[in-house]
Amino acid sequence: NAGVMQNPRHLVRRRGQEARLRCSPMKGHSHVYWYRQLPEEGLKFMVYLQKENIIDESGMPKERFSAEFPKEGPSILRIQQVVRGDSAAYFCASSPQSIYNEQFFGPGTRLTVL
């Protein structure tokens, strides 16, 4: 059973470009979460999605950031017009439906904005 997959693992963008991060959850998992880790900090919740629905986006910056989890295909975290402060590791996690199941994390995408 393959784990959570994220690609790319490393992404370099210049200021003003768009960054697109992909996440494929574990088989059978219908819940996807995105977290961001800044250097020397813990992981910060960004958004929680189920298929075709955003359930909780309370941790997502109001501008430039968006997320989707379409009926077919991976979940996408999109950052438009990136700035240097967006440089971080972005982790995706997935879980089954039960509320007391742990979230399984992918290896992360390290975004560097030049």
Next chain:
Amino acid sequence: DQQVKQNSPSLSVQEGRISILNCDYTNSMFDYFLWYKKYPAEGPTFLISISSIKDKNEDGRFTVFLNKSAKHLSLHIVPSQPGDSAVYFCAASEATSGTYKYIFGTGTRLKVLA
């Protein structure tokens, strides 16, 4: 507002001895707690969890203790092994309120000395 705090950024322990990692929280609505281990350039790996109806949960060398009145949890690793050297994050959620997002602490870097 840091709702989950890990006040020790680092800890060194001799191989074979006990490692004790601590975590404090401020939100009394948290009812599900987890510990994750993270190696560099990898995603967090789930270790052990505990719900607020329990005060102890054990899995092999890992035991988590929860003190609700003190809003404190700890992870005990006995005996510690060099492979346990990693960053450990505690996380909390309000599971029964339907909020699936985790709030993470800032992590404790454990170094087990051979």
